[in-house]
Every structure is written in C-alpha cells, then in structure tokens.
Amino acid sequence: MSSVQLWTLIFVVLSFGLYIYIAYASRVTTTSGFYVAGGGIPAPANGAAIAADWMSAASFISMAGIIALSTNGYGGSVYLMGWTGGYVLLAMLLAPYLRKFGKFTVPDFVGDRYSETARLIAVVCAIVVSFVYVAGQMSGVGVVFQRFLGVNEVLGVIIGMVIVFLYAVLGGMKGITWTQVAQYSVLIVAYLIPAVAISQHLTGIPIPQVGFGQIMGELNALQAEFGLDPYTGAFANMNMLNMLLMTATLMFGTAGLPHVIVRFYTARSVRAARFSALWALFFISLLYTTAPAIGAFSKFNILNQIPGTAIGSEPGWFKSWQDVGLITVDDLNGNGIIDVAGGMGEGFELAINNDIVVLATPEIAGLPAPIIGLVAAGGLAAALSTASGLLLVISSSVANDVYYKRINPAASEARQLMVGRIAMGAAIVVAGYLGINPPGFVAQVVALAFGLGAASFFPILFLGIFWKKATAMGAAAGMAAGLATTLSYQIWTLPIYGGSDGIFGISATSFGFVGMLINFVVTIVVSQFTPAPSETMQQLVEEVRYPGRSELVAAHANGVIDDGDLELDNR
C-alpha cells in the first residue's frame, strides 16, 4: 500500500467514524425529528448543512474541470452564477414563508395550499428529480474509492450505501443535518488547502481568488498558442441567448429543488430561515469562488507541462490517472509526442476527464500524501452529504405524503417512522443500483433536472405565497404544462433522442426557464376562470407573509382547522 493510499484510508476511516458517531448521538424517535430535525437547528449550522447538501460530487469533483476543460473558461460561468444566484431567490421569495407554513415536505405545502391532485404531481416530481440526482452521487463515491484506494468500484458504492444507511436511517433529518455540518467542514478544508498551496506556488499570493488574475494573461497566451479559444473570451461555446436562459434555468431550478427547500423547514424560526440562506450562500461561495481559480491554475499547469512531452516520460500524476482511464492519449500523428495543437478531448491526441482537475490538483502541485488523502475524503463527504439529503426527500415523500396523507391517515407516530425508515432503506438500495449501473443518459439528466425543477415547482410555490388568488386548478394545470413542455422539448432536442436544433437554437439544458414562463402564464390564466381559494385559505396566505406568531397558522399546523374546510371552495 502506497503512502497516498494509507493516508486516504486514515482520513476516510476517521471521517466515516465521525459521521456515525454524530448520527448515534442525535438519533430520533419522532416524525418531526426524522423529517425536519424538529425545526430546531441554529442558523449557522443549518447554513453549513444546506451548503453540504447542495454541493454534490458534481460541485466538488467536476465543476472546476467543466470550467477549465469542457468550456474555454468563461463558458463555465453559467454554473457559477446559476448555482449561487438561486439562493437570492430562495432567501427572499420562498424560504421565510415556507418556514412559517411549518410543514414537513414541499408536496405538503402544495397539497395544503392547492389540492390533493397538485400534491400528487408534486410527489412524483420530487421523487423523480431526487433519484436522478442520487444516482450521480453514488457513482461519484465509486470513482473516489476506485482511484484512491484501489477498491473495486462496486464495492466502493456498497461501502457508501452502508455508511449512508447507518446515519440516515438512524438519525433521520436530525442525524443527517449534524453529519452534514461535519461533512461541510471536511470538504471545504479539503478543497481550500490544495487551492491555497497551488496559488502560493504559482503566483506567490496565497488567496486563489486573487492569485488567478496573475496567471490569466499567460493562460490566454497559452490557449492561443495551442489554437484554443481565449480563456476569458465571451461566447466561445454558447451564444448569449443560451447563456442567459441556462443561467436563469439553473437559478430558478435551484430555488425549485425539493431537497434544498426542505432545509429551510429545519430552521428554528422564520428569522433563522432568512439567516440560514445567508450562511448557506456564504459557505457555498467559499468553494464557488475558489473553483474558477483551481480551474485556471490546473489548465495553466496542464498546458505548461504536457504538450510536447514524449510519450513514456509524462509526470507521475499523469500516468496514475491514465491507469484508471480518466486521461487518454492517442498518438494520432504517430510522432511519439503528445500534441495539443487544435484542441483537446475526444478525437484529439489528449483527452482529460473533467473530474481530474480537482482530484489531481494536489499531485500536480506536488503536495504531500496526507493532503491527497484529505481531498479523497472531501470528495466522499460531498457525495455522501448530498445523497443523504436526497434520500430524505424520497423517504419523506413516500412515508408522509403518500403513506400517511393518502393511504393510512390513522397511522401512529411510531408506524409512520417505521415506514419512513423502510422507504429510506429501499431508496438507498435503488440509488446504489443506479450508481453501479448508471443509465447511459444520467449525466444529461442531472443537468435536465434543474429545468424540470424550474418549470414545475418554482412558479406554483412563488404564486402560492405572493398571489392569494392562485387557484388549485390553475396550479395543477400550470405544473402539468410546465413539466410537459420542458420534458418534450428536452427529449426533442437531446442528441440521444430527437437531436433536433429546437427553436431559436435553444439547448435542452436552457429550456427550463421557458417552461417556467409557460407554467406562470397557464397558472395565471386558468386561475382567472376557476373558483377562487376559500376565505380561510386567503387569510392563511396573508398570515404566512408575517414572521411573527399567528393563531391561524398555528391552528392549521396543529390540524385544528380541517384541511377540508380550506379546500371546500376549490372543488
């Protein structure tokens, strides 16, 4: 066993031990504890948990590489702006009001505010989006185990499943939340240390956000030398229309994803929900402002070290990633030298997988073995924390929204908990299976999930709070229209299905925003012609807008007002 493997093993065992200890210490016995941690998490901790929940294997492992390798550099900005800008929308438009409503799940709000039909559509959306996401996390776990510990990928996924099972099933949302706080700490330390070291090494400035400006001129010159678009050049990969639409789709999609929204139910109060959003974006921005710097530094190092190297004399890190197939060299012109002129990727002499940029940063920068081990533990923390948050959404949707609300409303607290735990266990098995046998289109589908989130959830949540006259039929029609148009457009334009150019050249990943506008229009128009919500419901919406205690909301939350009264006029 090499020293890198030994250190990786030490960090992985230590961090996993910590997660399980935390879960044991915060195990729960009530449904409220299982679904929303009893609504008692302080804002900074909740913010860290949101950050860990939100930042997946994609953010930690892939994003810097997507910016540096998949696009010219500037093109990757859609992810940076899209995945942070959504928090402004969440903080102002959704979080405080949904927290005041005081329920367990997103379908809970949709069902109470609108109708049972709308609740069912919401349940299906929540489960589909969550499964798509969680499959990607599980395969991320497999990749890290395979590369850093030499473990078989399948065994890696199974180890991940067992760990998540232990702390998520035992501790529910309370266990997950406190574990995520620990996971955030692990992943941010693991991300920042190599970034600071590489910035210091290349520029003499230990702050990567400042340091990357120092090499940008040279990097642009290097890219020009090899015939690549300039790193900072605008609209090299994507035109302005698609940049705008995709950024908007990711922003509104972020605000519409159930596993993010549900985190605001765990805050202690409405005020704590607002502060949670602030803390969350603060913790997220530490990684999101560092990622573009890591991308630029790695691209700079790769372009400086690799082109012109004779095959057989590449640096050590290059060879070890070649061994696991994430770097491929194909000497097309047979001169025994790696040429990059003209481009990189499939069909060129050198193809580098996006995931390497972060995982190999410490090796490229020549950092010692313990830091490499720490990065592996960080990647695992990012994947596991997101997986557990998603699994909770699936479990609560099945146990609370389907089993308790639809099948057996007389179920005791203990029985609901048991159903929740069984649903969670089953979801973990399905997620693990999807992680080991990812359907070929999983990568595209993750990007598409944001479009679906934006087109289905955001408008009806927003209108449910900001427009008292939004009706049940309007919401159901709007959700169905947004979802149907977005899904059909995506299928029509994706290369693996229709491969059409679409309308105005709008790409599949950018269409979600258009679907969202359709949802808005349909909901508003249908609401004009259908019976208005009951007086009590309008009064309730009014009350949700005020952060102070109010009797109607409390009565509704405690079930004193029959849900039937609220919906009577809707039918």
Place this chain on the structure above:
Amino acid sequence: MDASRRQEYWRRNLRLMSVLLVVWALVSFGAGIVFVEPLNNVSFMGVPLGFWFAQQGSILTFLVLIAIYVWRMDKLDAEFGITEYEEEVRGS
C-alpha cells in the same frame, strides 16, 4: 398587528425585494453576460472585468444582497414590533 399595518409591512417588504432583485439581475445577466464584451475592455485584478463579474463578482454581490435583506428585514420586524417568531412545526 391590524390589517393596515400588515399591508404597510408587506408593501415595504416587496419594495426592498424589488430593489435587491434588480441588482441581482444587473450583476449576473447584465454585467456577467449581456454587457460582458464591453466590460472585458477594462481590466480588474488581472482579469477582464466582464469575466470577473461572471466568475467572482456576481457571487460576492449575491452574498451582499442576502446580507442586506436579512439586516433590513430585522429592522423592519423591530419597527413593527415583531419580537416573537413562529417556531411551531407539525406535519399533520
């Protein structure tokens, strides 16, 4: 709080939100995308300004926007005498 005070509270909340969301759109869709090419003629911290907004500036601005929102809402709550916040959470 009576009905007219509530309306006043809600109106001021909406006004604050509108201002902040205009800034939100200006830095991301504006400076980061629509006006990126002219802004790129200016250099800031070693990188073209439009590029800087797209990869750093917009994220930092988002953070400041939420901070202002949280701070102003606290002040608004205090002004309207809201000291006790809803903490109830129940699923059924």
